[in-house]
Amino acid sequence: MVTVDGMALGKDYATQECSIARALEVIGERWTLLVIRDALYGVRRYNDFLLHLGIPRAVLAARLQTLTAEGILEKRRYQESPPREEYVITERGIALWPTLRSLGVWGREHFAETQLRRFEHADCGTELGPYGECPACGTVVPVPDVVMVPGPGLNPDPADPVSRALLRPKRLLEPIETTTGAAVQET
Amino acid sequence: MVTVDGMALGKDYATQECSIARALEVIGERWTLLVIRDALYGVRRYNDFLLHLGIPRAVLAARLQTLTAEGILEKRRYQESPPREEYVITERGIALWPTLRSLGVWGREHFAETQLRRFEHADCGTELGPYGECPACGTVVPVPDVVMVPGPGLNPDPADPVSRALLRPKRLLEPIETTTGAAVQET
DNA sequence: ACCATAGGTTCGGTCATTGAACCAACCCCG
């Protein structure tokens, strides 16, 4: 056999015939799922991802490019004069919500944290079940109808403006209003 | 602030207050979710993981150790005389099934593959819904009652004995019978 | 003219992953 030359290492799982493996080739790299999570929470701008995630700039640029190429985010110009871009999650990205939801539930249940955020059905206020369904209505809740409610145990006065914007209840996908404090300024 | 020295890079997402991030610190590394998938499929032995995944030996050893330490796998001796170990998935690991299931569904739907495997409710033969529920019975199917059925599009004559064992229908968690062909022998 | 903002790219250093080789029990076979 000749072990197809080229990418010997990296993001692919060459020998696997499995849709889980295919999925992981797309979203399995470090930081990628957190970028998608933030996009579901309404984060759209390069600088906001940067502030909220604490990800190296180069890595963020690479992830945004890959996710755009894979059709999970869509890059678009939201302002011409000083050219400004934003990255908006697509249907394909939104379809990852049940996965992220069940991963979050698993993380909370098995690593004993206080509940940091709660997710409710906007129509009735019921807390979602483990796969994003509404126990009261008996239906899978469309992502735009999910409300994220911050819980206790969440730092009440975070440093970055994105975390501050996420401190009050809001619907998924609804863009965060970027108070435009300071750019990347740390410390 | 002083950014706790020590692990500056690696597996942690230091600034994130989020159970998704906590979960990813545990199962977010390369290969980890595939090891867990295989464990759900009934793979238990070091050599079988090796053969089926094509993972470097050192990485496999590291992942098995981490997963054992995190309580996702349990290492146990299944034979004394020549001391032999096996890694069996725990409740905590089994709880990842809905996550893996929804990830697999996403991978198949968005990256247009033929259906490689199907998952059915053993009691009634109905194909599972996207989160591992049975549409006919209306309940979430316990993992031991899920039957994995190989589909078309799966290589009918794979090289390694593990893939061959996974070619016929079987329940999740049921250990694969390792025909004990040859050890790691490739070529 | 000067500073700030948004969205990047470049670069040297460090960490993780890779493939191949080696090791160590123990068994079976002759």
Next chain:
DNA sequence: CGGGGTTGGTTCAATGACCGAACCTATGGT
């Protein structure tokens, strides 16, 4: 008793990915 096979690892040099910091570009505000 010696040789080979199986299982479950460890070690090692090389390569790629990730890291933080610095720099760049375009624009707008004052």
